[in-house]
Amino acid sequence: SQSCLLEITFIPKTVGHISGYLTISTNDPEAKTINIPLLGEGLPTPKPVISLTVESLDFGSVIVGEKKSMSIEIKNTGNADLLIDSIKISDKENFYVEGNCGQITPGGSCGINVVFKPKVEGEIDSFLTIVSNDESKPTLRIPLHGKGRPKPKPIAKVDHQFLDFSDVILGKSKELTVKLTNEGNAPLKVENVYITGENKENFSVQRNCDNVEQGKNCDIKVIFHPEKAGTLTGFLIIETNDKDIQVSISGTGKEKPEPKAEIDKPFGLNFGSVFVGESKEKAVKVSNKGTADLEIKSIKIEGDKNVFSIGSIRKAQTQCSVLRPKEVCVITIVYKPDSFQQNTGKLIIETNDKNNPRFEVPLSGIGTEKPEPDIYVEKTLDFGNVEIGKSVEKTIEIQNNGTAELIVENLIISENGNFEIIGNCPVIKPKEKCQLEIIFHPTKEGKIKGSLKVVSNDPDEPQINVNLTGSGKKPALPEIFVSKKLINFGTLFLGETVTKEITVKNKGTGNLFIEKVYLNDSEGFNIESNCGTVEPEGKCTISIRFSPESEGRKTGTIFIKSNDPDNKNISVRAIGKAIKVQEKEIDLNKDGKADENDIQKLVEDVLEKKKETPLDLNDDNETDIIDIILFLKAIKLMEGR
Template identity: 25%
Template sequence: MGAEASTVATGVTRGALWRKVRGMRAGLAAAVALAAQALAPQTALAQAVTLPDTAYRAKCIACHEYPVRVLSTGASPLGYGKIIGNAKIDGTVAQMRTAMPAAYAYNLSPEAISDAEVAQVQSFLRMVRDLVVIPSVPAFPTTVAGTTSGAPGTITIANARAAAVPYSYSVTGANAGDFSVSASCTGGSVPADNTDTPCTLTVQFSPSAAGVSGTRSATLVLSFTGTSGDPTPPTRNIPLQGDAQVLAPQFSISPTGLTFSAVAGASTTGTATITNGGNANLVLGTLSFSGAQASDYSFGAGNQCVASGVLTPGSNCQLVVQFAPPAAGARNASLSITHNASGSPQVLTLAGTATPAPQPAIELSVASVAFGDTQLGSTAQRSFTVRNSGQAPLGFTSFTLGGAAAGDYTRGGTCTTGTPLAVGATCSVTLSFTPGALGSRSATLSIASNASNGTASVPLSGSGVPVPAPAVSLSAGSLDFGSQTVGGIYPARSVTLTNSGNQPLVLTSLAASGAGFALTTGSPCPATLAAGASCTVSVGFTPTAAGTDYAGAIDIVSNAPGSPHRVALAGRGTVDAVPALVWSPAVARMSFGDVSVGTVSAVQSATLTNQGPGGAVLHIANAVGVGASSYSVTLAGCTVGQVIFQGQSCQVNVQFTPDGAGEKTATVQVASSGSHPPTLTLQGTGLAAPGAGLAVSATAVSFSGTQQGSRSLPSELTLSSRGTGSLRVTGLEVQGPYNVQNKSCPTLPFTLPPGSECTLSITFEPTGTGAAGGVLSITSDASATPQQVTLSGEGTPAADTSGGGCSLVEGDTLVDPTLWALLLAAGGVLVWRRREGAADARASRHGGART
């Protein structure tokens, strides 16, 4: 490598070239710094690139080009041979020296180039061969998807060769589309000797909205192509990385389902919270209810979540749903919510349960009201109790009197249409009956209300009578004192006398008869007892002989029909001391008040004590009297057949279970070997809801003899509705040769209001002779089993409808003598007539007449 000046084909002297090289040595220090930068590709470079070419320029440029032509064969344009191959450039300093002997011919002694300079020349030539690629692409900072990072990355490409180097680049990897590259060098080549103005690739990070936030990575692949015999620089793979922030709303709702519980006809609300947990606005779309009971649901007061509503990141809204079920049962639906976040639409489940609305119910203390006989022009009154046995206030709509004699009745009392009846409360209905005519006067009181069991109908009955009359009613038809010790002291027994008529009862006499019996007071009742008034007649029994049965009577003589009236008295004298049984403490009446039919009252108790002397065997403990079936009597501390010794006690428990509406009275009966305890009266009133009742005008229908094959005259059967509710008739079934037709009854099934009636027509159609039985079964809601009417009739032979005449034999036969006799007679008449006709003709021809 010589330094002498010589002219080359280009006309440039070596001296001039050398002076150029010497002028470039001033950048030696900068070249060393650039070498360090090449080893640290993440460091940003200046616009110009300075190479470590000091040794090359000092020792080699006189014979070789600058820019450098890297050839594996051939000579330099300056004519001083090739630059040695890659093996020596990449080898050791010693290997590099062995490749340079030919250079010594140019008066460069080995001592003129040091090992350090050889190493620098190697480094410089490697840069020329491989090109200088300096990436300055740090990890891009957080960049919002859809935007471009503020500071781009750069890649500098410097070419110190004498020829341009074609290049290409591409971005590969999972997120290649998030990075864009632009080049400052056009034409697809890195220009020759461009170290002062190197090529720059600018990298931008523009993350797409697809995917999620986080790191996005790719690789920039930079490829080169060698030309004119120059080697191909190595491909560079430059990693690209950036942090993407995807802006997206995030929909969440809590809870994901709402559960409701409400009374049918009322409403309640439930609340859920919709939250935007994302980093972009959440826009609500449609909010729509669907499902079997979607109409039960709506948005409630205070609802903040509406269609087209916008929730900023981190904010929420309150979704208020109202549940208003019209009927009881499970009432389910769902609410679908569309929005601009992923997962749309979101479904909110709605599970509702509706319980029946509390309803009132009506109960009456009577099934019907009977006024009995009432004098024309006078008025009778009756009252009954109405109770609200439901769970909501009972409101009366109307009190309507209907029926044939409705004008005879008027209504009063505390039950009114303007005053609701509280739960469990009672009010009274007072009815007045003033008959407008003699005879039966029937009507119906219909009580319309909001009760769940419907309108209550109370049949009313009364009779108009012309003359008032007193009537005697006795609480007992007999009194039995049992066994009493002769000379002992025992309590009296009593019977109540009531004037149950409508005329003052005038008592003519009231006396006890029979040995041992006497009234305890001289005049137990007044001389005149007003209608409806009562008095108590007490009688004592004092036997004088032991082992004797005593019988007597209380006779009451008055102006009442049926006078005199009698109460039979009985008792037995004994020498033995008879234990005295008493109620301790003393009690004369147990009142149970109003109790619903079908329910049981609370227990009321009385203590039965044996005051002696001696023990008493208990035989019977029950209830007797008109209303006895509504009371149950049980014992506690003793049993029937047990001995109650002197000083011992037994508890008698009584419960009231009314078997129907109305007042129920009875007395406690205690029979024993001791004395009877004083009378203990039981009183209570049964309340019953309206119910159906069926009465028929006859329980049996008979037909007289009816010819076989014909139909009898019809018999009528009347069906009457006798309950407090409407009667529903659902079936009429006939067994036997009978036929039933509706006369005034509607077609099945039909309903009869309380107090109304209709008529059936029954005919007998015998198919044979003799007795024929049958049954008519009437099915209705008045009872669980059909009501039956017995049918009976007698079939007789059918009439003979063959030709006239008579016969001496029975049956059909060809040898009937009467028939042959008639035929012979007819034949004789015909012969005689023919003979007579012939004789008349002969006489006419002879002009004579027959004589």
């Protein structure tokens, strides 16, 4: 009835369900072995796990000296307590931590604040380091970033460091403005504005602003009201929460100005001699030599108002009612005489100059007769009949009968295909004349009309037309005629000479010019000519001489070159034959000599037509009268020897 207690310990070495048996062996005959099942589960070892709500902190831009806070939550997502050993920041000058975390139970969290308070300007970087008992992440580094920006402040600027009021008349004032601008990034406070300096009583100040927002401006007016003459100076003081600004100021007090009028022609304007109907201008200058505006109250003419007048009254670009100091007004006076006499008058100028309120400028001039040119030209010029292709020249005179120079501005020819002008007459003095040559060269038959237009400065006749007439007729042309185109000298004995003539006639209406008569290289022919100029219906002679020096037929060509437009070159052909006869050939009766008996023998044989008589002197294969004539000539030649 006793028992014992066994204690079973479960120490798992692996995670998960684990089973086993407890076996008890005894001497109990009925239950020698008892197996008791053992069951258990191995669980993981408990560990803490750290996690953060942010990975980095960016504080942006923070003004130096001010601070910005950002929070971080530390969580324990493990199953054991999380122990935070330390929380540190690398840059303790510009960052620090508010709050602390020691132990965080599983599922719990703890919050801390990181504060950025920059002490310098510019980009600033650091790290937040958290050390814990998390075996996997014992140390966490969180980047920290921020930028220190300058502390905002106002910046006071003015647009002028010096104000110059120049001249201000005593008893009057002048106002200038200083513009105060805030170029900073904080409000600018205007604490005080005042004038200081030795002459501060001559200046005063008006301000319309106490605070100037950044980027804005305001005007501070300074008034100069001089109480005495001379240069007066002072200082404008502007006190602000940025700095005090000093602006130098200066002005000159001037006594009350007065105008002073002067003219450049106090002794008058003499226009001299001016042609009646024409005009001449002269000017009077009115100057303001004073220090105040000069008022010109009136300008008028007295005396011969019909010939003297006011042309223009002007200064640089405006009228002359008021002249400022040093300005000049130019008054133009026009003199236009209407008769041949002397004229006088006065130019009256009234101003506000107390010392010279009125100026009287004498005016004088003489009207004279204007010299004028007086042109004279014959109105008609006839050239008669002129052959086409030829020309006729005639002279025309342009006379100046006036008292001034005659200017011939233009000479214009119409029908300029048939009429032409030579010469020019630009200027003709009084009582002189100029000659022009007009050429008529007709290009067609019949009456031809044209005109010469003379344009001049003659006031009465500025344009004169001269009628030009002429007739074109057909040109007188030569017409060559040659009496013969062929000259036959027949048969000649060697040593014999024969001369023949041809007549050259001019059947045309113009002179025939025989320019050249020549012979080609022809043996036995020569020419002589008395032909040169052959008048219409006239004639001349050309002699052709045939004097053969060898036997045979001879030919030659005479060439006649002339001005006949249709027959410039004419040729005349010359022919002849030369023979040589021995005495034995014509001794027909064989008596040893050629004489009259042989002639009788030849005639009888010819009449009886006896062919046994061999006589064919001209080689025409027959004996005829020509042979008889040649036979007689041969007998005479024999007798002449």
